[in-house]
Amino acid sequence: MTTPFKITPAAPAAIPWRSAPEDRAGAVLTVDLKALVENWRILRARAKPGCDVGAVVKADGYGLGAEQVGRALAGAGCQTFYVAHLDGAAALRRAVGPGPRIACLNGPNRGTERDFVAHRIMPVLSTPEHVKAWCAFALTEEVLLESIVQIDTGMNRLGLSPNEFAALMDDADGFLGLHPQMLMSHLACADTPDHPMNREQLTRFIPALSRFRARFPDAKGSLANSGGMLLGHEWQFDYGRPGIALYGSHPQPGHSRNPMLPVAYLKARIIQVRRVDTPGHVGYGAAAKVGEGAKLATVSMGYADGFLRTLSNVGTGYLDGIPVPVTGRVSMDLITFDVSNVPDSAAQPGGFIDILGANLTVDDVAAKAGTIGYEILTALGRRFHRRYLPASG
Amino acid sequence: MTTPFKITPAAPAAIPWRSAPEDRAGAVLTVDLKALVENWRILRARAKPGCDVGAVVKADGYGLGAEQVGRALAGAGCQTFYVAHLDGAAALRRAVGPGPRIACLNGPNRGTERDFVAHRIMPVLSTPEHVKAWCAFALTEEVLLESIVQIDTGMNRLGLSPNEFAALMDDADGFLGLHPQMLMSHLACADTPDHPMNREQLTRFIPALSRFRARFPDAKGSLANSGGMLLGHEWQFDYGRPGIALYGSHPQPGHSRNPMLPVAYLKARIIQVRRVDTPGHVGYGAAAKVGEGAKLATVSMGYADGFLRTLSNVGTGYLDGIPVPVTGRVSMDLITFDVSNVPDSAAQPGGFIDILGANLTVDDVAAKAGTIGYEILTALGRRFHRRYLPASG
Known part of the structure; x- marks a missing residue:
């Protein structure tokens, strides 16, 4: 290839950017840490004393x-964090410092015990193998090891079964070497307040906790996720474990007004605005028709950024406050919207279409995509420019 | 919280891991770079000379x-790479060195021109605004700037419309300062060989390319994505731009045997194996029933890792060569499989369930999830341990 301008020589890693990250990005995600902290306070206000x-x-x-998120909440006084994996737990420990408790929900893989101790992470012991391995490690180290014990109360996903829990409790040495802080279980249907499963699980949890406390008087109980926190004091016990509500999604969708504030705002950059001069089709598979005179805007974001492909032809964005429908299939790095209803002055290349925002919540998008707000959030891409609005100030 | 073992003091960032990344991870993704390179060679063998x-x-x-991926393919002789965004292009430049061409498909955002030049990235100019800005920059810099011009041939997604292209060609100064290497367009339906759109787009592209070459005799043509490469020599022109086929997915699913080799292998760690002692339900929403005596295995992976939630109750894994169905809803960090058909000796905590592999291709999973292989791949999570099998040796 001919190269009419000077080729930059070796060590291109050292080339400084001339443009701002926001200007280079296809989409900008803004996270409102103040709203996040406020959501945590809203939940705390609903919690029973203690x-x-x-x-x-x-x-x-x-x-x-x-x-x-961890730094903002720790700054506001949050003392207990829950993550799924050890690597995430250690990264969080670096972020929040030595103070807060950090629990690792997916438990300790074999051979990782020393790392839990080094980063002071509490493992959630959900299986007889977890308990056995953690006890063996405690005995080797000749210390009492902190931990959380999880029992299953009907979700059949993770946690000691009733029989497994009973066998360990029947064995005087079943937890030898452990210093459990907490007995926990997880609710399967807390997003549906009137689901009978909620009380069934509560009814199974209470006697198990009593039995556990007879052995470990300091141990606390924990049952409530976000939905569980809203079920009422009866379900809250000593440690509440809200997740989705902190991020602004409704923990019990359809059952009341969402009490949480939106936290995530996402906007995608318009690359092209096109006035269709001949009727035709849009996107892959020619799956959407477009008539003469329609105005289309294509943005620099796609399903690789977490805009789920199920939103093809059904998703919506907002441009200048006006709803604009997704037209055609969502591509990997591009989405086309029909912006025929938007004045030309507002529909311009370089502008932005709102993907998530005050009038287009995580739950709205989830409903259109046929999923839940959780998946909309966890699918959010890595290519966005991310802005954090500070928790205070 | 009481802390019976010694708290590690400050600077926890400096704490070295005692366990291997693979042992800490919930899932392991293996990328076979040799198969990837072989896929590239298979496509090259189908390309017309030159x-x-x-x-x-x-x-x-x-x-x-x-x-x-870029290093492996560059090592095998691949000379041209296509990315969507400038940041990705610059990272790729660092990875592959100064030799290969790198094109940025989503084009130059305003104000990023100097970064394109510094990293020697060719922008794809898809709009009149792109062309105008890039020309203005060229005139300021007093150099001829490399670029690719994209026209739309019926997809209505990205690229100069016929009228816009004609207007620029009619203007003797329309591309002043540019040194276009390539005229490109994109096929909407190349995954369906007999779709009439394929020939329609070809028929629009040929005269546009002729006209472009009359102005820029060195400029080459590029129309074919993976599917387009398989449509035949007529669609290939000078630059082929395969993507999905390199990664092992069938570029024309359902129309022939997949000629590509699998590249991605994913396995998720079993946390718990449970023999159900009382009939009940599994997972969120109690959406799946489970009978007495069933055997369930829960793995340390979920939709936050890209195992799309649409796979709830319909996905499949393989354990010890035996298909095991997803039971219940996929959780954020956990999936439960019914492993009743697998001997106890093979269904053990610490073992792995295959999520993608030789007998469970990207396209198989996509079909069950109601999407395409592309989305299965781009959704792959960041929490996996990643192993790369070398391209050679």
Whole structure:
């Protein structure tokens, strides 16, 4: 290839950017840490006295950045964090410092015990193998090891079964070497307040906790996720573990007005605005028709950025406050919107179409995509420019 | 919280890991770079003589790692890469060195021109505004600037419309200062060989290319994505731009045996194996029933890792060569499989369930999820441990 301008020589890693990250990005994600902290306070206000309201920040803080989210909440007084994996737990420990408790929900893989101790992460022990391995490590180290024990109360996903829990409790040495802080279980249907499963699980949890406390008088109980916090004091016990509500999604969609504030704002850059001069089709598979005179805007974002492909032909954006429908299939790096209703002055290349915002919530997008707000958040891409609005000030 | 073991003091960032990344991870993604290179060679063998067969490595190399993919293909002789965004282009430049061409498909955002030049990235100019800005920059810099011009031939997604292209060609100064290497367009329906759109787009592209070459005799043509490469020599022109086929997905699914080799292998770690002792339900919403005696395995991976939630109750894994269905809803960090058909000796905590592999291709999973292989790949998570099998040796 001929190269009419000077080729930059070696070590291109050292080339400084001349343009701002926001100007280079195809989309800009703004995370309102003040709203996040306010959501945590809203949940705390609903908690019974003495209940420690923590924060679930797994999956990189539901896609919004576990370190930034963790620092903001720790700054506001949150004392307990829950992550899924050890690597995320250690990264969070670096972010929030030595003070807060950090629990690792997916438990300790074999051979990782020393790393849990080094970063002071509490493993959630959900299986007889977890308990056995953690006890063996405690005995080797000759210390009492902190931990959380999880029992299953009907979700059949993770946690000691009733029989497994009973066998360990029947064995005087079943937890030898452990110093469990917490007995926890997880609600399957807390997003549906009137689901009978909620009380069934509560009814199973209470006697198990009593039995556990007879052995470990200091141990606390934890049952409530976001939905569980809203079910009422009965479900809250000592440690609340809200996740999705912190990020602004409604923990019990359809059952009341969403009490949470929006936290995530996403806008995608318009690359091209096109006035269609001959009727035809839009996008892959020619799956959408477009008539003469229609005005289309294509943005620099796609399903590789987490705009789920199920939003093809059904998703919506907002441009200058006007709803604009997705037309055709969502591409990997591009989405085309029909902006025929938007004045030319507002529909210009270089402008932005709102993808998530005050009038287009995570739950709205989830409903159109046939999924839940959780997946909309955790799918958020890595190519966005990310802005964090500070928690205070 | 009481802390019976010694708290590690400040600077936890400096704490070295005692366990291997693979042992800490919930899932392991293996990328077979040798198969990737072989796929590139298969496509090259189908290309007409003189056609430069490049590689589309946008969206972080379709989720598999643009830098590793780029280095492997550059090592095999691939001379042209296509990415979506400038940041990805610059990262790829660092990975592949100064030799290969790198094109930025989503074009130059305003104000980023100097960065394109500094990293020697060719912008794809798809709009009159792109052309105008790039020409203005060229005139300011008093150099001829490399670029690619994209026209729309019926997809109505990105590229100069016929009228816009004609207007620029009619203007003797329309491309003043540019040194276009390529005129490109994009096929909407190349995954369906008998779709009439394929020939329609070809029929529009040929005269546009002739006209462009009358002005820029050195300029080459580029129309074919992966599917287009398989449509035949007529569609290939000078630069082929395969993407999905390199990564092992069938570029024309359902129309022939997949000629590509699998590249991605993904396995998720079993946390718990549970023998159900009382009939009940599995997972969120109690959306799946489970009978007494069923055996369930829960793995340390979920939709936050790209196992799309649409796979709830319909996805499949493989354990020890035996298909195991997803039971219940996919959770953010956990998936439960029914492993009743697998012997206890094979279904053990610490073992792995295959999520993608030789007998469970990207296209198989996509079909169950109601999407395309592209989205399965680009959704792949960031929490996996990633292993790269070398391209040679």
